[in-house]
Amino acid sequence: MNAYLEIASTRVRYGEVEVLKGIDLSVGKGEFVALLGSSGCGKTTLLRTIAGFNTPTAGTIRVDGRDVTRQPPDKRGMALVFQSYALWPHMTVDQNIGYGLKLRRMPARDASARVAEMKSLLGLDALGQRKPGALSGGQRQRVALGRALAVNPDILLLDEPLSNLDARIRLTVRHEISALQRRLGITAVHVTHDREEAMVMADRIVILDGGKIAQTGTPQEVYNQPNSDFVAAFMGAENILDVDVVARGDSMEIAAGPHSLRATVHRPGQAAFTGKAIARFRSESIGVADASDDTLGTKSGGLLLKGIVEQVSYPGGLWRHVIHLGDNSVIVDAERRFEQGAQVHLRVPEDRLYIFPAHRA
Amino acid sequence: MMAGSIDLKWIPRGLGLGLLAFAIFGPLTNLLLWAFTERWYFPHALPLEYGFSYWANVFSPRGNATTSLIMSVLIASLTVVISIGLAIPAGYALARLRLPFRGAVLLILLIPQAFPNLPVYVNIARIFYQFGLNGTVLGVVLVHVTHGLVYAVWIATAAFSAIDRELEEAARSMGASALRTFADVTLPIAAPGLLASAVFVFLESLDEFTGTYFVGAPDISTLPLLLYTAGSGGNYQIASITAFILLIPSIAFMFVIEKFMRADVLSKVGR
Secondary structure (H helix, E strand, C coil), X not given: CXXXXXXXXXXXXXXXXXXXXXXXXXXXXXXXXXXXXXXXXXXXXXXXXXXXXXXXXXXXXXXXXXXXXXXXXXXXXXXXXXXXXXXXXXXXXXXXXXXXXXXXXXXXXXXXXXXXXXXXXXXXXXXXXXXXXXXXXXXXXXXXHHHHHHCCCCEEEEECCCCCCCHHHHHHHHHHHHHHHHHHCCEEEEEECCHHXXXXXXXXXXXXXXXXXXXXXXXXXXXXXXCCHHHHHHCCCCEEEEEEEEEECCEEEECCECCXXXXXXXXXXXXXXXXXXXXXXXXXXXXXXXXXXXXXXXXXXXEEEEEEEEEEEEEECEXXXXXXXXXXXXXXXXXXXXXXXXXXXXXXXXXXXXXXXXXXX | CCHHHCCCCHHHHHHHXXXXXXXXXXXXXXXXXXXXXXXXXXXXXCCCEECCHHHHHXXXXXXXXXXXXXXXXXXXXXXHHHHXXXXXXXXXXXXXXXXXXXXXXXXXXXXXXXXXXXXXXXXXXXXXXXXXXXXXXXXXXXXXXXXXXXXXXXXXXXXXXXXXXXXXXXXXXXXCCHHHHHHHHHHHHHHHHHHHHHHHHHHHXXXXXXXXXXXXXXCCCCHHHHHHHHHHCCCHXXXXXXXXXXXXXXXXXXXXXXXXXXXXXXXXXXX
């Protein structure tokens, strides 16, 4: 895909602190990219740098081949939707949505037609004369979106626009935004700290960690093939085991431990290594069986663990078990309930097990 | 039987409120009485004769009141225009830019108020004399501006500080230039605060006596100067009527403050 928005080795600093430490990213035309990361990782700074509110100390930002690094925000053809919505309190909904059109000197009749179009698209038809103060959070969010979309921006920038909404509204608005973005073919960059939101909305996810890009890929790639311990943890693989591994060709052999059997795993796209390692896996897709049951052991592949059920709960759908493995506990979901105190075997499938070198801490 | 139902605890509170009301409205009542008195002398508790003859006198073409009123309003209006004209850029800069001596600048504006008025104005009068500014409208306006600028800049700074930066950034993002953003977003949102400070400066100027006396008199006569002359000449009717005219804008100002000044602006005054 041709790069439409291109960010090349961009660095941004706030006083003494370097917030972005060399970001390289290209976004194709019509693509929806999510910048995902925990707070303080630089995702909002990156978005504001793209929008033109921060000036990079190094690097360039190009739109359609044009260098915009030194251009002011109003010359970039981008529209930013703020987390706070930043609606102008002294203007009505119509005036807020129509402001960009007024700036572009669109004839009044065309402009009001465009505003009406935006309002019906976003379900704001009856609210044109209201001031932002008289709107609910969800309505304000849609006005902010309408204001940005009305001008047909080349690039739509979204700064956690859903984080101030109720959980229920958030789910519907998520789909509304991505449906709109696809229908209008807009290039969009969306900042969020919500993994599920990024997964559902984006074509491609960029995970940021400490001012650098940790991994870029489709939702399936970052979910199933995390390239680092950080990304694996961020994508929900929160069960941790300390293991010793030995490289065997392009596979790795995990040494047997007090609670685990010897296993050989092969991770495509990851170089094998020898030494102390961290193994991570999610609570889902784990085979669980009573210790007396042999069915898990006879299946080959994956890591076999032995533990004792410490706690059982039912969050809905599956039974959630906290399973004790020596000093460690792991959380495992199963279709049926295993009683507290029961001896169980777990099998972590090869493709659900992520192994990374242990930090030298 | 009935006495038991009266709550005696209300008595001190009622007395307290009564005294407070007397302290506020007593002088005003006296003012009102004198303004409409034709004849009133000791030992009579109330005026012997009421009438409008002094009003007619004050507002007659030959009376000084009309010229003084016009002069007062002219000086106050010019003071407002100059003060607010300076306060808008100064307040915006103090609120938005990272200025090195921000605190010091706000403090410097206070300095004319920090010293006793008389020595300051006597010196100003001496300096203005060299430039031929004594006895001119411009001279008086300049004195009033040094006074009004404190309120104007402090309140304007607070009004601009209270505006969320993202509101301005949103306008920039929609394609508005910095100047256009200021005109379309910043200024309209700050307007109530600026209006309140304008009214405040107007009232301060209308009320100002000392500076006007030293720099303006006898060529420039404003209402407070007229009030002073009438009062020292024992003409309580003229003094009361002048005081009434000065009172009207103050009351109007209270309503403006009540309506337009938001708590979040007031809380930022002087920060």
